[in-house]
Amino acid sequence: MPYRWLRYGSPLKSDETIVLFPQSASYSPSKGWNIPVHAWIVELENGSLSRRIGQHAVLELLGLSGVTDDQKSSEVFRRRLSWFMADREINKRLNVQIESQVHQSPRSRPSGHLKFTVPYTGLAPDGSILDIAVCDAPGPTVNGQVQLVPPLGISVISDIDDTIKISNVTDKKDLIKGVFFDQYKVVDAMPQFYQHLYEQDVCFHYVSSSPWQIFPSLSPMLKKFYPYGSVSLRHFYIADRSFIDFFRHSKRYKLATISALLDRYPQREFILIGDSGEKDPEIYCEIAGKYKDRIKAILIRQVPYVTTDESLDDGLALAEPTLAEKTMPAFLRQRWRSLGDRLPDRSIFKVFSDPSELYEFTDAVIEKTKNTSRSRSHDSAQ
Numbered sequence: 001m002p003y004r005w006l007r008y009g010s011p012l013k014s015d016e017t018i019v020l021f022p023q024s025a026s027y028s029p030s031k032g033w034n035i036p037v038h039a040w041i042v043e044l045e046n047g048s049l050s051r052r053i054g055q056h057a058v059l060e061l062l063g064l065s066g067v068t069d070d071q072k073s074s075e076v077f078r079r080r081l082s083w084f085m086a087d088r089e090i091n092k093r094l095n096v097q098i099e100s101q102v103h104q105s106p107r108s109r110p111s112g113h114l115k116f117t118v119p120y121t122g123l124a125p126d127g128s129i130l131d132i133a134v135c136d137a138p139g140p141t142v143n144g145q146v147q148l149v150p151p152l153g154i155s156v157i158s159d160i161d162d163t164i165k166i167s168n169v170t171d172k173k174d175l176i177k178g179v180f181f182d183q184y185k186v187v188d189a190m191p192q193f194y195q196h197l198y199e200q201d202v203c204f205h206y207v208s209s210s211p212w213q214i215f216p217s218l219s220p221m222l223k224k225f226y227p228y229g230s231v232s233l234r235h236f237y238i239a240d241r242s243f244i245d246f247f248r249h250s251k252r253y254k255l256a257t258i259s260a261l262l263d264r265y266p267q268r269e270f271i272l273i274g275d276s277g278e279k280d281p282e283i284y285c286e287i288a289g290k291y292k293d294r295i296k297a298i299l300i301r302q303v304p305y306v307t308t309d310e311s312l313d314d315g316l317a318l319a320e321p322t323l324a325e326k327t328m329p330a331f332l333r334q335r336w337r338s339l340g341d342r343l344p345d346r347s348i349f350k351v352f353s354d355p356s357e358l359y360e361f362t363d364a365v366i367e368k369t370k371n372t373s374r375s376r377s378h379d380s381a382q
Helices: 003-008 048-053 057-060 077-087 174-182 190-198 212-225 244-246 251-264 280-294 323-327 331-342 355-381
Strands: 016-020 023-028 032-043 095-098 102-103 113-120 128-135 142-150 154-159 204-210 229-236 269-275 297-303 347-352
Touching: 016 128, 016 142, 023 229, 023 269, 032 095, 032 128, 032 142, 048 347, 057 102, 077 174, 077 212, 142 154, 154 190, 154 355, 190 204, 204 212, 212 229, 229 251, 251 269, 251 280, 269 280, 269 355, 280 297, 280 331, 297 323, 297 355, 347 355
Parallel strands: 023 142, 154 204, 154 269, 204 229, 269 297, 297 347
Antiparallel strands: 016 032, 023 032, 032 113, 095 102, 095 128, 128 142
16 A cells, blocks of 8 residues: 555545646647646645644744734635645645646645646647646646747736735735735736737736745736736745745745746747836846847836935936836936846836836837747748
8 A cells, every 4th residue: 555655646635625826838849839737735724734833833933923813813814824824735646637638747746736747739729728627636626727828929927016916025014914914906007008918919927926825815816807827936834934034035036937937938038027126127137138139128117115306317218218217216216227237228128107108118019029020930931
């Protein structure tokens, strides 16, 4: 029996929960479509972590030591906390189905996560979003999706916190409150802007420093307000480090994740969208220095600050500056100037507070990119 357990994996149980994360597939002429599958298997109820160190210690590790009894009784809080206290299920296998093809996964790792790739030989056109189903889930049907991202075109890599979702990451109390207690709220006018980009055949990849544990709560907001896109979050275990410290050390993760996306789609061009609250501008400028002409725009949402009457006299985007660039204080202008020195082309960098200022700029970027893609396709056909 132990040998069979090690070789074939432990069977799924009815009290285990399976999550499938949104993914994007890539295509190569020699290998065809390569579809990534990413699942997470946990046991939510009566987690051993809670039994072992006690709920009070768990709350303290998460920065929630001041939570009141009334707050603890909140259904939203209990549901979100359960993902952080869940048991991570190791040595589990899944059978997943994409159209008529069934594939078996490798065994889940100590984190409860498992990742693998499968070929796709179906006839769905480029850009299609395919359904993935877990065949052997013991409870309700478990479904996920993957998009067939074509080799040519333009993609958006978007941050989540304070870019499309109000999080107030720079304020510890607001961050904790937003993660565990508040209903998630979108940033004004960003859903409409992203939909405008999506209607021009742009593909999306959401890359955040937030932990995977927030995905079940985040997913309904993404599905309701934003275009489909792959989601990349971070591994976090509360016995390893503090929650706040986790958020403060994200640069290496974002650089690696974004670089991996650009490497997976070597012929696509990209728009990077983030916010000024943390290190998105520095990270994106470093990426632009590495990948040069493949980064067509860097769009930074200026998180709220005390307004000033100072005008932008020497910022990054001297030609047709946005309102946010015109009204930002001197210390922010200095930040943008220093970043601009790292860019191969300063004009790709825009700071905004209202996304309506970006439509004309991004429309021009997308149209130019489409023309370039048409030329490439024409040349390859010759």
